[in-house]
Amino acid sequence: MSNLRFQAIKSLTNRQQDIRGYGDHRVTAIFASNVFTQKAQREYLSDEAYKSLINSVKTGSKIDRRMAEQIANGMKAWAMEKGVTHFTHWFQPLTGGTAEKHDSFFTLKGDGTALEIFDGDALTQQEPDASSFPNGGIRATFEARGYTAWDPTSPSFILETAYGKTMCIPTIFISYSGESLDTKTPLLKAIDLVNKSAVDVCHYFDKNVTRVSPTLGWEQEYFVIEESLANARPDLLATGRTLYGHTPAKGQQLDDHYFGAIPERVFAYMQDFEQEAYKLGIPLRTRHNEVAPSQFECAPIFEEVNIAVDHNSLLMEVMNRVAKRHQLKVLMHEKPFAGVNGSGKHNNWSLATDTGVNLLAPGKTPRTNLMFLTFFVNVLKAVHDYADLLRASIASSNNDHRLGANEAPPAIISVYVGKYLTDVLKEVEERVSGKFTEQDEVILKMDIHKNIPELLLDNTDRNRTSPFAFTGNKFEFRAVGSSANCAWPMTILNTIMADTLIQFKKEVDALIEAGEKKEIAVIHIIRKYITESKNICFEGDNYSEAWAQEAAKRGLNNFKDTPRALDVFATDKAKKLFENHDIFTHHELEARHEIMLEEYVKKVQIEARMMGYLASNSIVPPSIQYQNTLVQNVKGLKEIGLTIDTFRSQLEIIENISKHINGVSDNVEKMIEARKKANEIEDMHARAVAYCDEVKPYFETIRYHADKLELVVDDKLWNLPKYREMLFLR
Numbered sequence: 001m002s003n004l005r006f007q008a009i010k011s012l013t014n015r016q017q018d019i020r021g022y023g024d025h026r027v028t029a030i031f032a033s034n035v036f037t038q039k040a041q042r043e044y045l046s047d048e049a050y051k052s053l054i055n056s057v058k059t060g061s062k063i064d065r066r067m068a069e070q071i072a073n074g075m076k077a078w079a080m081e082k083g084v085t086h087f088t089h090w091f092q093p094l095t096g097g098t099a100e101k102h103d104s105f106f107t108l109k110g111d112g113t114a115l116e117i118f119d120g121d122a123l124t125q126q127e128p129d130a131s132s133f134p135n136g137g138i139r140a141t142f143e144a145r146g147y148t149a150w151d152p153t154s155p156s157f158i159l160e161t162a163y164g165k166t167m168c169i170p171t172i173f174i175s176y177s178g179e180s181l182d183t184k185t186p187l188l189k190a191i192d193l194v195n196k197s198a199v200d201v202c203h204y205f206d207k208n209v210t211r212v213s214p215t216l217g218w219e220q221e222y223f224v225i226e227e228s229l230a231n232a233r234p235d236l237l238a239t240g241r242t243l244y245g246h247t248p249a250k251g252q253q254l255d256d257h258y259f260g261a262i263p264e265r266v267f268a269y270m271q272d273f274e275q276e277a278y279k280l281g282i283p284l285r286t287r288h289n290e291v292a293p294s295q296f297e298c299a300p301i302f303e304e305v306n307i308a309v310d311h312n313s314l315l316m317e318v319m320n321r322v323a324k325r326h327q328l329k330v331l332m333h334e335k336p337f338a339g340v341n342g343s344g345k346h347n348n349w350s351l352a353t354d355t356g357v358n359l360l361a362p363g364k365t366p367r368t369n370l371m372f373l374t375f376f377v378n379v380l381k382a383v384h385d386y387a388d389l390l391r392a393s394i395a396s397s398n399n400d401h402r403l404g405a406n407e408a409p410p411a412i413i414s415v416y417v418g419k420y421l422t423d424v425l426k427e428v429e430e431r432v433s434g435k436f437t438e439q440d441e442v443i444l445k446m447d448i449h450k451n452i453p454e455l456l457l458d459n460t461d462r463n464r465t466s467p468f469a470f471t472g473n474k475f476e477f478r479a480v481g482s483s484a485n486c487a488w489p490m491t492i493l494n495t496i497m498a499d500t501l502i503q504f505k506k507e508v509d510a511l512i513e514a515g516e517k518k519e520i521a522v523i524h525i526i527r528k529y530i531t532e533s534k535n536i537c538f539e540g541d542n543y544s545e546a547w548a549q550e551a552a553k554r555g556l557n558n559f560k561d562t563p564r565a566l567d568v569f570a571t572d573k574a575k576k577l578f579e580n581h582d583i584f585t586h587h588e589l590e591a592r593h594e595i596m597l598e599e600y601v602k603k604v605q606i607e608a609r610m611m612g613y614l615a616s617n618s619i620v621p622p623s624i625q626y627q628n629t630l631v632q633n634v635k636g637l638k639e640i641g642l643t644i645d646t647f648r649s650q651l652e653i654i655e656n657i658s659k660h661i662n663g664v665s666d667n668v669e670k671m672i673e674a675r676k677k678a679n680e681i682e683d684m685h686a687r688a689v690a691y692c693d694e695v696k697p698y699f700e701t702i703r704y705h706a707d708k709l710e711l712v713v714d715d716k717l718w719n720l721p722k723y724r725e726m727l728f729l730r
Helices: 004-014 038-044 047-059 065-081 120-124 184-202 227-231 234-239 264-279 305-325 366-385 387-393 419-431 440-444 449-460 487-513 518-536 545-554 562-570 572-580 586-639 644-679 684-695 697-712 723-728
Strands: 086-090 102-104 106-108 114-116 146-150 157-161 164-175 212-226 284-289 295-300 328-331 345-353 468-470 475-477
Touching: 004 227, 004 723, 038 047, 038 065, 047 065, 065 120, 065 164, 120 146, 164 184, 184 212, 184 305, 184 345, 184 366, 184 487, 212 227, 212 305, 212 487, 212 723, 227 234, 227 328, 227 723, 234 586, 264 284, 264 295, 264 305, 264 328, 295 305, 305 328, 305 487, 345 487, 366 387, 366 419, 366 487, 366 518, 387 487, 387 562, 419 518, 487 518, 487 572, 562 572, 562 586, 562 684, 572 586, 586 644, 586 684, 586 697, 644 684, 644 697, 684 697
Parallel strands: 086 164
Antiparallel strands: 086 102, 106 114, 146 164, 157 164, 212 295, 212 328, 212 345, 284 295, 345 475, 468 475
């Protein structure tokens, strides 16, 4: 191990860098070339099969067996022409990643004839082993059955590597008894729910709307470092983050990396994974340096939520695979390096109608502005009523390291709307009376659109400390972590939005039935919601202690760690929400709560074990070795007759090293004991709290002493690559 660090540095010095780049094709020439797009469907499917598939995508209608056979045959023909030999149902189990089991088109008939077959049954349903995936008690280990079922709304694609091509069919994943075992199934339910509820409300303003689609534009932040340096850091390989490492003299304090020139090797890597992404239909649009050294970001054009979630999960796989070609390591962890910015995955969310209207964009007439105001205020109401669920949706051991510092929003959920819209909301609240009067119609003539320049100016310079900010025509959920699957926060956001819209319609309809004009009824419920949800709005510095105190006065919770944030899933309110709308059964919700707690425990446990291992093998030994060298030096100075004053500094260093070695060793032992006690706790929630409160606090103390040793021990003896090398050498 002691040689790996210097071997890695030497290899960088001598490397003949390949910076040719891979962007040698126009994007339009290769975009979606490995996707079974509508264009490919028209070419390879009969007219009957094509119409059946399109109708299923648009309406959710079931595809019958005969049509499934035709679609499968056309899909196989398309794939085989591109050199595909295998297919897989591509699904997203509750591991946070994706899963696949490859099957060949090849089969043998009874007479030994070799054929290539892909039928309707293989397309629509498969039976992978479900016993080893996280299930939260839904499945026993001996009950292996799990089923994947085709999701026609997300097109099939070809995953292309240097060793072959596989056709991937996006699917849901459910148990034998029908419970969801994945992230896609509840997401699809939430999308359908918000569609129906939003269409109903849209009909107050436009009867032509027949579908509302939630849209998502994610922003993926990530770090890129040398693979050889990463391989010399066992903590990075095991946990995704550096458990030790002193902050370098130069970090991000000069702000010279943000939006700077992209390093050539990273630029070549970006072009390579972008080209792979374009082939898969992932519409990447933006790339740039982020704030921290060696941190970068990419972002796509907005897509419907289901497709966007699939594309983000797929892109993370592509980025990891392509990084190996370039002898680089991509880090998706929310906080891989202490002392510099962490990485998020900002989820930019909106609602779009099939008539081409963004429901969260101000319109051009008072009527369309009332529709905008309706949906805008319903978002505020949803976030206010279910803030704790939104906080839980982004809870993870990784994200706990990031929230509340270095441009990441705090754990307190609040909404930033900007000065202009704050004034609009205030005007509605103050000018609409509690009773119904003719003067209420005055507010309907309020022309939001005439002040669009002010609106855009106000929201361009947005509050980057806010976890949930309105940014002109969408809401940006900034608290989502970089390694997260977007499906979970999007499922919760769309569910709470749908629930609020359903309640809104009930209240408006009640007023209309009582004899009020439709527009007056709408504006009165809007006013009511503004009043009820104003506590969730905050325009100031979310990092300040003053805001934490103010939030407490407003009744807003501040769950700073994952185990307590996840408690909301055990509440009657959460159970009622998800059960009433058929997103999760009580059993499914409990299972997810259990899975997330268990994941938290396991991740902290792995970090604790790795801290102990590195302390014993990479921190203490070189420190003792260097200390022994100093001791021999002092002995030699004594032997030649020098007084203590002449080697006082050496003695102080020896004493300092001893103090920090003891600090590391003593606290590692205490951490191990705390971990053993936590492991004895049967209840998973109590065990997670024990790991959070009793085990994790030792990390900071152990690291403090270890990082102090890094500063004084002879650099030639230090085993682990240092921050200055990982962040600046490439």
